[in-house]
Amino acid sequence: MSSESKITEYFAAAQQLDPVRFPIGIGDDMAQICTEDIKSVLVTTDMLLDGTHFDLSGGDRLELVGYKSMAASLSDCAAMASIPVAAVVSVALPAGFGEDKLKRLHAGILDAASRYNCPLIGGDITGWKSSDDRLAVSVTMFSKLPLGAEPIKRSTAQPGDRIYVTGSLGGSIRGRHLEFTPRIEEALRLRGLAKITAMMDISDGLSTDLNHICRLSGVGAVVYAEKIPVSSLPDVDLSSALNDGEDFELLFTVAAKDSGGLESGWKMPAKITCIGEVTDKKDVMIEFPDGRIEPLRAGGYDHLNKE
Amino acid sequence: MSSESKITEYFAAAQQLDPVRFPIGIGDDMAQICTEDIKSVLVTTDMLLDGTHFDLSGGDRLELVGYKSMAASLSDCAAMASIPVAAVVSVALPAGFGEDKLKRLHAGILDAASRYNCPLIGGDITGWKSSDDRLAVSVTMFSKLPLGAEPIKRSTAQPGDRIYVTGSLGGSIRGRHLEFTPRIEEALRLRGLAKITAMMDISDGLSTDLNHICRLSGVGAVVYAEKIPVSSLPDVDLSSALNDGEDFELLFTVAAKDSGGLESGWKMPAKITCIGEVTDKKDVMIEFPDGRIEPLRAGGYDHLNKE
Structure with a gap:
């Protein structure tokens, strides 16, 4: 379990949330608020x-930084198969950052806002005392569920389910991570085709995020090395596809009987x-074409690759 | 007009928000989202x-930093006379910050969450690459309106209204700013006693924030120097009371006829x-006991004091 997962679980345990008002709290892609006035809103912050x-x-261009900041949260909306509604953005600017650069950042934010119909409705502009301090961009995004639908959580994968990913994996850091397409349409399409039992977006790498779904669901998994869709970007191998972060593809599970129709x-x-x-085991394993089966640890594929 | 106000107005003008879904957008203490699913939620980010x-x-103690981060947003909830519902918090940690310090920050956040019945329901923990980079804490908070009530905006002050503040002003930076009481109860009490025509919390100093309300409402104001409630903290004078930031008191206007009952x-x-x-003028003025009347510029009282 990563140290972030550990501390997240510590934070989740530190407070007893009312399960009616907050059906989903700390530890999933988005939290859910349900009150008489609010009915239902999903929220994510990055x-x-x-x-x-x-x-x-x-x-890196500021327009793309703005775009990515929004796209990362849009990807969380996709992970719940929800529909983006609006975003607020706060920024910490190095001293002397200047209005022109801020406007370029803003243009990238608006680009994502308009492509995904998720307007920017508020924010906060703050400044560091020093020009040595660095730009930080915090996006909080709200989404809604399709009519009558439930959010798709991380913690509800079932033994026997098939494990899927969208797109291809690995090498995102060499550029794609700034311009990726959040899988919102794909997620909503999935809802129409099958009962998705669990889903998250791959932000920390497949090996880490699959371990995450399994731990939260109390299940294990086996993945087949030759099935992993390795990106065709230069220098991407199986290790990159398993461990690189920021793919922002969807990782999801469906009942085996729904697999064909999907x-x-x-x-x-x-x-x-x-x-x-x-x-129904607790371990996440990877099976190679030669029949070898090894544990697939979170971010821990490298040592395998070297054997 | 401050450069932040200018850029905020630029951002507000850059997008046409649907006034039904987003009755309040960029430029007030909180934005409002109203959809079929969401009904009504107010949101602020700091x-x-x-x-x-x-x-x-x-x-400064990390527990108080956590408390203040929440309290600043709670103060925005108060500024709309709304009821806090929940918060999400993202943090940027210097490299090597460590779990113990993060837990102390978190304890302060939970302290505020529990005092004001505003649970922490999600967040994001990110790390700077260097230990020279500094801690940033971003809080996004949601609130609801009392049954049947409307949010109280900044832009709706009317000529003839009386101008009020809660508490006393100035010198907050010498400690109080880390431990202040967000005026949530007071704001809800105000709703019961009078029609509050406009309200905001004083975060940039009275002179700046009063100019803000007046510009957004298309009105002017006159304040009386001897009426300003100057804090009894050491070394606080009228100039501090007018210009110091982070008072987190409420600045509001009420119709003259409601003033006595209030x-x-x-x-x-x-x-x-x-x-x-x-x-009904456009200027914000300050009147001194000797009859002098001077413009009260945003953050610009110092030059007067020196005359």
């Missing part, structure tokens, strides 16, 4: 940092690939 | 930065003080 999630000194009914440009199965 | 809003190297009905520990009147 902070993106210069040097960690983008690199201004390396030449695949025959799927007619979207982004492919879906069945990569394995949920098991 | 980013607090080490070195700007708190000072870890100066010894004052006689008010029975709360925090005092309210009538400091002036809204005018």
Whole structure:
């Protein structure tokens, strides 16, 4: 379990949330608020940092930084198969950042807002005291469920379910991470074709995020190495596809009986690939074409690759 | 007009928001979302930065930093006379920050959450690459309106209204800013006693924030120097009371006819003080006991004081 997962579970345990008002709290892609006045709103918050999630000194364009900041939250909306409604954005600007650069960042935010029909409705502009401090962008986004639908959680995968991913994996950090397409349409299409038992977006890498779904669902999994859709980007191998972060593809599980209908009914440009199965064990394993079966640890595929 | 106000107006103008779904957009204390599914939710986001809003190297305690981060947003909930519902918090941690410090920050957040019945329901923990980068805390908070009530905006002050503030002003930076009481109860009490025509919380200083209400409402104002409730903290003078930031008191306007009932009905520990009147001019003025009347510019009282 990663240290972030551990601390998240500590935070989740520190407070008893009313399950009627907050059916989904800390630990999923989005939280859910349900009150008489609010009925139902899903919410996600993400902070993106210069040097960690983008690199201004390396030449990343501010328009793309703005776009990515929104797209990361839009990807969370997709992970719940929900419909984006609006966003608020707060920014921490290095001293002397200047209005022109802020407007370029804003233009990227609005680009994503308009492409995905998720307007920017508020925000906060704050400034660091020093020009050595770095840009931080925090996006909080709200979404709604399709009429009568329930959110799709991480914690509800069942033994026997098939495990799928959208698109292809690995190498995102070499550019795609700034311009990826959040899988909102795909997620809503999935709802129409099958009962999706669990879903999340792949932000920390498939190996980490599959472990996450399994731990939260109290299940295990086996994935087949030759089924993993490795990106065709240069220098991407199985290890990258399993461990690189920021793919922002969907990782989801469906009952085995729904698998055929899903695949025959799927007619979207982004492919879906069945990569394995949920098991009733506690371990997440990877099976190689030669029959070897090894544990697939969170972010821990490298050591396998070297054997 | 401050450069932040200017850029905020630029951002507000850059997008046409649907007035049914988003009755209040960029530029008020909180935005409002109204859809069939969501009915009505108010939302505010604030980013607090080490070195700007708190000072870890100066010894500010992390518990108080967590408390203040929540309290600043709770103060926005008060400014709309709304009832806090929940919050999400994202943090940017310097490299090597450590779990213990994060838990202390979290304890302060939970302290505010529990005092004001506003649970933490989600968040994001991110890390800077360097230990030289500084702590940032971004809080997004949701609130609801009392049954049948409308939000109280900044832009609806009317000529002839009386101008009030809660509490006393100035010198907050010398400690109080980390431990202030957001005026949620007071704001809800105000609703019961009078029609509050406009309201905001004083975060940038009375002179700046009163100019803000007047510009957004298309009105002017005159305030009386001897009426300003100057804080009894050491070294606070009229200039501090007018210009210091982070008072987090309420600044509001009421129709003159409601003024008497408000004052006689008010029975709360925090005092309210009538400091002036809204005018049909465009200027915000300050009148001194000797009869001098001068413009009260945003953050611009210092030059007067030196005359």
